[in-house]
Amino acid sequence: MFRDLCSAGISPDIFTHNILINSLCKLNRVDLGFSLLCGIFKRGYEPNVVTFTTLIKGLCSSDKIGIAVELFVDMSKKGYPADVVTYGTLIDGLCKAGDTGKALRFLRQMGENGCRPNLEVYNAMIDGLCKAGSTEDALKLFKEMVGGGVQPDVITYNSLMQGLYDSGMSSEANELFDSMVDQGLLPDVVTFNIQINVLCREGRVEDAHILLDTMIQRGLDPDIFTYSTLMDGYCLQSKVKDAMKVFDFMVAMGRNPGTITYNILINGYCRAKRMDEAMEFLMEMQCEGVKPDVFTYSTLIDGLFRAGRVMAAKELFNEMQVQGTRPNIVTYNTLLDGLCKNGCLEEAIKRLRIIQNEGVKINQQTFGILINGLCTTGKLEAAVDIFNDAMTKGLTPDVVKYNTIIKGLCEAGHVMKASEMLMRMEKEKCPPNSVTFNIMFRGLLKKKESLKAVQLAIEMRERGFSADNNTLKMFFHMLEIDENGPEYIKMLPDFAPKDDGKRLVREPKSTL
Template sequence: MREADIYPNVITYNSLIAGASNRSLFSRCFDLFDEMTMLGIPPDVWSYNTLMHCFFKLKEPEEAKRVLREKIMPKLSPCSTTFNTMFNGLCKNGYTSDALKLFRSLKQNGFIPQLITYNILIDGLCKSGRLRAARRVLKELEESNLEPNASTYTTVMKYCFRAGKFEEGIEVFYEMKNKGYTYDAFSYCTVSSAFAKTGRLEEAHKCYELMIEKGIELDIVCYNILVNMYCIQGRWEEVYNLLNEIEQAGLKCDEYTHTTLIDGLCRAGNVDGALKHLRYMDTLGFDSNLVAYNCMVDRLCKAGYINKALRIFDTMDIRDSITYTSLVHNLCEERRFLKASQVLLVCLKQGMKVFRPTQRVVVKGLHSSGLYSEARKLQSKIRLAKILRS
């Protein structure tokens, strides 16, 4: 450009800064910004929008707020992207209260939010566990001239279900459905899974009938939920029909399909069938069958086959904190506190965590069994592990 006597302007630098930001080259962004101002090119609102985004990415929300307060508001005309960048950055940095307060203040001063603004706030509030506040913002959205989309409702549903508020999540689904809003396969899958988890299998099945009526193609996630429902009901012929249907649809069963089958077989008391399927799963070449093994260990323990569970545990190449917590908990249920403490010690040695209530049960169980020396040794190891993690 310089060789051709073409001089860069604010658009040139904004493009360079945005490109550097997209590649997380934040120090380069600041260098370009400084270079632009040194050349006498005044930054515009888009320059500062990107600068705020960089500060949020660097976990410096106070600096981003300072840019809005001192650079944009007094001298420039902020656009919707300015405020959406601020809301998104505040929420992702854990400042949802500040984002909501700013939103209220701006609305009082004539700011007209877009759908993306509401979705950013709803997502941020849900992620921070503030479901009631998220529902209030959703209600405001419904009362505005804007129309919530599938993403809006699905976000609220998903976090209601994660928080164990199944009825509230299902209520959001019906609200979405009754108002005629667009919903997708993920929405149906989310609510069907919630119905299944609360034992409302007939309603879960109706969701799938609705999906088929709407012409929505089932993917492997949908099929996995159906497989799980049929396993819970013990409808094994339909389970295997579904597996054939998956194959005919050109899909491939994933590790969760097989894990669901293993769990269902264990629940039905067919432990040998579950073990056989676990061995078959090992031949399929998945990156990890950890979820299936964890499920098998837990189900064997609960079915009273704790020694079989221990043998499978010993063969596992990969274990996580869930593996250890489940086994330790089940050993305590059988009052095998010494074995539980040995498993817990191995877990601590490998730098993994077992939930504190489970740790306390083991220590208390050792005391009640008169194994005071083992209890003291375990308590010492727990304290040491805690210090090393801090």
């Protein structure tokens, strides 16, 4: 239409240009919007604040927040003063990008330039601060806003309540809700959703259901999030039947379930080990034209493996790729974990090699799954190979991985190799923890290495670690039957041994 207009000899004015720039930005073609800006200059027009604000909004929507800031600064330098909408657009973009510090600086700049922030600007800033976990700063800004004569609306209160609940400040959030009602503001769907979500997280799903009924009685139309949250609450309590009732009610109320809703039910049935019903929901999704996502398949694959249905899990893994859903690292880890726990270790190792050859970025959990599976089945050499392979890939093993290897070596009687692995931990700057020392301690006791066990006990004490009760019992039993036991006991200053003439009796002043 714009081209036709120009072809007809009609010269588009600045308003026409702005409309087209806005359309292009909404289509995520901010690059063409800038091309049109050049056209404005070529036609001898002057862009106005709407032009630049529209482009800034387009840049923010395209995650080009840095360029948006540059354009904002440039327009101000070239004599195009920003108005409250321009500031609000940039502040909202910065908050959504997580840069609340810079957003707050622009908010302060508004006041310095004589541009008074309005409710929309404050709402964007307060919401950004709450989502960034800076709830105290959001509350200060809220008080500043009210003190400046800007009255909050239900959106303001919703953002603050969500922030307070997320920060564990439930009582403050409840007080804020009461304050909102006292101000004559009625809760909307979002307000109820926040409350329902909190109640479900606290395990008070029946109270959450009462709130749903209250919403409907007040004439509010619950959305997909409302129903999905309540269903998830029931599923977390293994009340899948009640979750299904909510699902059926939602459909009866005219709400079409989406992928997230189906995923909640599928996860609930998988947790309840009712895999046939879970798989039926997958088929129902596909029949209803709802596309399963990677979470759908990963959940079902995990559930099938846990139910011992290995072949079905592998078939589903292949099917998801045929259907065009690309596995992510969570899916691959689920597959490897399922194979390991079902005794298919060789296949798991082969799968790992295939995954690596496909260029998938492996994480710590991937190697941890295989290391644990191999150690559990006594395949220590293969476990150490995987462990070393992780290090060559630039993945520094954490203390859990080291503990798994050390435990496997100790249980197999390879205490010296376990000791070498302990020294390797220190060298790689991965400090051993209490679990590490307890594993090593028990390994030495099983090998009846009394002196080394005593030396390790001393080292544990020096590092502030303590042995668990079972390990202590093993330790003193070994010292009782060791001919050098009395001498070793003297090396432990925190223990006062007694000799009744027949055996050592230990009375520890404190645990190791």
